[in-house]
Amino acid sequence: MTQIPVLKIGCSLVVSIQIDMHDQVALALQDDLTEKLVSTRARGVLIDISALDLVDSFIGRTISNIAGIAKVLDAVTVVVGMRPAVAITLVELGMTLAGIKTALTLERGLALIDDALAASD
């Protein structure tokens, strides 16, 4: 099965979703990130969705779950790069990704994680 690469940059895990994920791939990403959060002791998770032309309720829920798991494991999650059409559709669908930090670019996302960690330390 296709696996989405998870990279470590500084104290954060960075994931760039470049494919149209089917549900099992999304769930595998959730499990993989959870394991790597613990094994690498990362404090942040950055998920780049700039290549995604669709986020439906399943993918949205997976992103929410990842953020929830990361929070329990003492890490901050930031979603970056959401396309405008995806944002419009998500809100109309009824999924506002409440409680998830977002940034428009990767750079600002990493800065947001740093800020959040600095504020909590």
Add this chain to the structure above:
Amino acid sequence: MQVERTRTVAVQTTEDVVKARQLVRQAMAAMKFSLVDQTKFVTAASEIARNTVIYGGGGSLRMETLTDGARKGLRLVFEDKGPGIADVGLALTDGYTTGGGLGMGLPGAKRLCSEFDLESEPGEGTRVTLVRWTLT
């Protein structure tokens, strides 16, 4: 109203859900739907395709191109022979779920379409029809 073209594909697995949304995306791009319209309708198709697989036990998607005066549309008909939906009104209520999800798939998909129709008989299966129109 003219129905111009029909294509039917299987919707049996979660990989088929991905294929279905790609087919819908391609059809809408060819029909010159706006990017926002494409994204909304493909998302609706993804929700219903997933329901067909998970709740309906698999089924099919029929795609039809419609022409009606100055507007053109894409109609998607998802059919399964699964257990059906006992209470269609309840299933279309935000937040109601029997599958452990968020309960936004059906009501959310309905909001993302121009026309939405859900027919279901317990024990007989479910047919969901989605239409999105655009001006030519």
